[in-house]
Amino acid sequence: MKKKAYVVAITGASGSIYGFRLLEELIKHDFYVYLIISKPAFRVIRNELDMFGGSFEGLDAYNNYTGKTADAAFPASAYNRDAVYDEIKSKFNIDSKNKDGDKNNYEYLDEMFIEAKISSGSAADVKGMAVVPCSMGSLSRIANGVSGNLIERASDVMLKERKKLIICPRETPLNDIHLKNMLSLSRAGAVILPPTPAFYNRPESIDDIINFIIGKIMDAFEIENNIYKRWNPNY
Numbered sequence: 001m002k003k004k005a006y007v008v009a010i011t012g013a014s015g016s017i018y019g020f021r022l023l024e025e026l027i028k029h030d031f032y033v034y035l036i037i038s039k040p041a042f043r044v045i046r047n048e049l050d051m052f053g054g055s056f057e058g059l060d061a062y063n064n065y066t067g068k069t070a071d072a073a074f075p076a077s078a079y080n081r082d083a084v085y086d087e088i089k090s091k092f093n094i095d096s097k098n099k100d101g102d103k104n105n106y107e108y109l110d111e112m113f114i115e116a117k118i119s120s121g122s123a124a125d126v127k128g129m130a131v132v133p134c135s136m137g138s139l140s141r142i143a144n145g146v147s148g149n150l151i152e153r154a155s156d157v158m159l160k161e162r163k164k165l166i167i168c169p170r171e172t173p174l175n176d177i178h179l180k181n182m183l184s185l186s187r188a189g190a191v192i193l194p195p196t197p198a199f200y201n202r203p204e205s206i207d208d209i210i211n212f213i214i215g216k217i218m219d220a221f222e223i224e225n226n227i228y229k230r231w232n233p234n235y
């Protein structure tokens with residue numbers, strides 16, 4: 001039987017580390033992952049995680065962006081999928097292949113690859129999707145059913161199929177438009193899960209803080225996990 005799968009979408013908000021850590025954790029739990037990274041997210045990832053620098057053609061194009069539309073400045077054809085896999089492997093040691101050498105852990109999908117199978121409600125292996133971190137731009141487009149790229153379309157499919165869609169919005173402070181979009185999405189069935197850490201469990205490192213959020217996402221997917229320290233009244 002085919003592995004159960006989740007979609008992880010990383011958009012151009014701060015906190016891209018959450019997306020990669022979720023990818024890692026889902027693979028550890030033996031799920032298959034469809035990974036989508038928005039074009040602006042590549043820029044943020046470079047800034048936050050020192051990835052996709054140097055010879056990454058897509059980013060060079062993005063850095064030359066001078067008022068053109070994002071598509072013109074950063075065309076899908078500029079992506080080298082192998083370079084994406086290589087960068088993720090060297091930074092996080094997450095491999096698309098399992099120990100038997102099968103490409104059975106995850107696959108990276110270009111955000112403009114709208115014909116991907118996760119664009120359709122017929123993808124029976126897909127159990128849910130997390131947009132993490134979710135920019136206010138993606139939040140707005142998902143809340144309004146734009147479906148203009150694979151992240152927006154796959155999110156729309158989750159909602160129409162009544163599958164779990166977790167949105168981790170990242171912005172502060174929030175304006176009325178952000179709040180209205182979050183309310184629309186929550187009413188449409190999405191889980192709004194802001195990446196706001198707790199401090200009652202006494203985090204000692206940035207990893208503890210990240211793991212708290214990853215554990216909360218796994219909880220929302222109803223995947224048993226021990227990734228974070230849960231509340232205990234004896235603290």
Ligand SMILES: Cc1cc2nc3c(=O)[nH]c(=O)nc-3n(C[C@H](O)[C@H](O)[C@H](O)COP(=O)(O)O)c2cc1C
Nearest residue numbers: 011012013014038040041044135136137138170171
């Ligand atoms: C370094 C950096 C950090 C950013 N952080 C955020 C953020 O936390 N939240 C947000 O909504 N947008 C943020 N942005 C702006 C988005 O990347 C931008 O609005 C983009 O168009 C979002 O596109 P996407 O939703 O397709 O990824 C950031 C941009 C940069 C360059």
